[in-house]
Amino acid sequence: MGSSGTYPTLEDLHFPSAQTSISQTLSSLRQSALSVSNRLRSIETDGAFVHEVAEHYSLPLVANERCGSWYISPDTKAGSAYFKSTDGHTGQWDFSCRRLNLQLLPLARQYGGCVIVDSTRRGKLMPDALSKTIPIWCAVMNRALFPKETMYHPVALPPNYLGKSEESQIENRIDSFVQSFKALNLDLDHLREQLGKPIRVAWANHDYFHPTDLQKADTYHLFVLCSASKRVHGAEMSEGGYIQGAGDDSEGWAHGLTPPVFWANQDVLKGTVEEDLPDLITQLISEFKQQRAGQEATLISPTRNLFISSTDPTVNNSNKYDLVIDCNGDAAAELENPKRLNLGCASAKLGSRDLRKSLDKVRDFVNDQIGSDSSQSLLVTCDTGKDLSAGALLAIICQFYNDSGEFDASMNKNSISKQFIRQRLAWIVSSNHNVNPSRSTLQSVNAFLM
Incomplete structure (x- = not known):
């Protein structure tokens, strides 16, 4: 109703000025929703889920860098991996000979497997690194190191996620990836000893755990591929400040903040207003570098x-x-x-x-x-x-x-x-x-x- 108690007049309505278009207003709202404070709170929420997954499987946490480290407290982080989502993109499936990730072999033998943590931005259930790149890597390791354990040779892919054609095309490339790996002339006997047993793959995300009853066992090592963030279908503004994949592309939002500095200073970061965060982050980073000086080569x-x-x-x-x-x-x-x-x-x-x-x-x-x-x-x-x-x-x-x-x-x-x-x-x-x-x-x- 207008000021006279009747329907509003043209004068009662507020329109954005010529200088502030609707698109600019929406962009401003989006930037507000994607604030550093909202990102850090979202990361903290997702980190709690990740640690619940680790407890469920009784397995150590491994970050798929760089994003995965945001969701793991350094005192519970057992290691890092470098699996690229682009190696799992449709039609570009690959096994990287420059990111071998062989550090996972002795870690898996020590603990019976691991939970590999990553995330992806709005709309997707999991990044291609978890749905394809790491399953490809596991199949290559199983075939190259355990040629007689044929039940572990097929590439394991998430349920009802890829089309049958894509699954078949990935499967058909595994043997060529095995040959590329063998051509590096690494000591396969030593690597087999480091791993000890073949690998089985499981997935954990906010929608499901699959297979539901799979745990580590005496006959295999279990690699649980965990997508940290819950899937968001709508715009950022609709989630009450929650941001899916909040740790992604941190170069663009973090002002130089790194996961170790974040986890060591959660309380002070949460208690600081948005406009003061850049200066605080600069100070915390400087202090952290001084503490870490003198590392070994x-x-x-x-x-x-x-x-x-x-x-x-x-x-x-x-x-x-x-x-x-x-x-x-x-x-x-x-x-x-x-x-x-x-x-x-x-x-x-x-x-x-x-x-x-x-x-x-x-x-x-x-x-x-x-x-x-x-x-x-x-x-x-x-x-x-x-x-x-x-x-x-x-x-x-x-x-x-x-x-x-x-x-x-x-x-x-x-x-x-x-x-x-x-x-x-x-x-x-x-x-x-x-x-x-x-x-x-x-x-x-x-x-x-x-």
């Missing part, structure tokens, strides 16, 4: 003198390593130190291009330094310890290290092939399971070597 087996880590002054300047290559280090700041090489690469994709231009310097540095004394230790670092440093190490190993992991400057550089590069990359990812070189970094190394 990882030896790349079977070499006895190559190490990898993130760039950390306490490690780089500790004099523990005879030689240091810092991929992101300022090239002008070497101070004529013949034992140190700074490449001056940028970060991310720009850094991958910079690395390609710098690999000849890496080759010459290694040839001069280790060539004159092969007992010297070499530490290779980058900002993350996962990408550019892995690329530089891969180039070094391919050019100078024989099959036994010994320095050999007389290696035939003309015999380097893509398969040879994959085999050497397997050394790095098997030694440090957090290493995850980007496609652009690997392309730069391939282009340089070949």
Whole structure:
């Protein structure tokens, strides 16, 4: 009713101004619903479900990085995995030879299996990593390591989720994936011993547990693929602040906040108003980095003198390593130190291009330094310890290290092939399971070597 007690007049109605369109208003509402506070509360809710799943199966929690770590308290996190959803996309099914995830084998043997945690955004029940990528990986492991245990060879897929045609096409590719895995020339007997038994797959999400009565057993290890978030069909505004897949794409919303910092500071984060969160997060991250300073580098087996880590002054300047290559280090700041090489690469994709231009310097540095004394230790670092440093190490190993992991400057550089590069990359990812070189970094190394 209008102000006169009759039907409203035109003057009584409020229309958005020309400067504030309906789409802008809806966008503003959506951004409000997707606030950092709502995301952190949603993550906390989903984390409670994830820990209930772990208790139900009496299995440890493994995060499928990067999203999965948001839902697992660090004191209950048994490990990390790197399974890409794109390897499960329709028509693109794949087994990744650069993300082997072999760290899961001894963990499964120790605990009888694990719960692998991931999430996906609005509308989907589970990410393709859980519905396809990991089931493919499990089938490859079972066939490659337990060729006689044929009852575990078919690829297990979630119930009534994929079409029969897609299931059949995936099944038909498994044998070729097994051959790709075997071509890496890894010690399959050792891997079989690490795992011990074949793998069975189950799924856990807010809609169902399947198979309903499956638990770990003496004859197999159980991998439970857990989608942390409940499925939301409507718009974000309709869920009272709950956000499905709230941990996804954290680069776009978290202001640098990481899962360990979140779990260590839940109460103070919840008690802080939205506009003050960015400054608080910056402070918490700085404090966390100071606490973590001085981490150890990882030896790349079977070499006895190559190490990898993130760039950390306490490690780089500790004099523990005879030689240091810092991929992101300022090239002008070497101070004529013949034992140190700074490449001056940028970060991310720009850094991958910079690395390609710098690999000849890496080759010459290694040839001069280790060539004159092969007992010297070499530490290779980058900002993350996962990408550019892995690329530089891969180039070094391919050019100078024989099959036994010994320095050999007389290696035939003309015999380097893509398969040879994959085999050497397997050394790095098997030694440090957090290493995850980007496609652009690997392309730069391939282009340089070949």
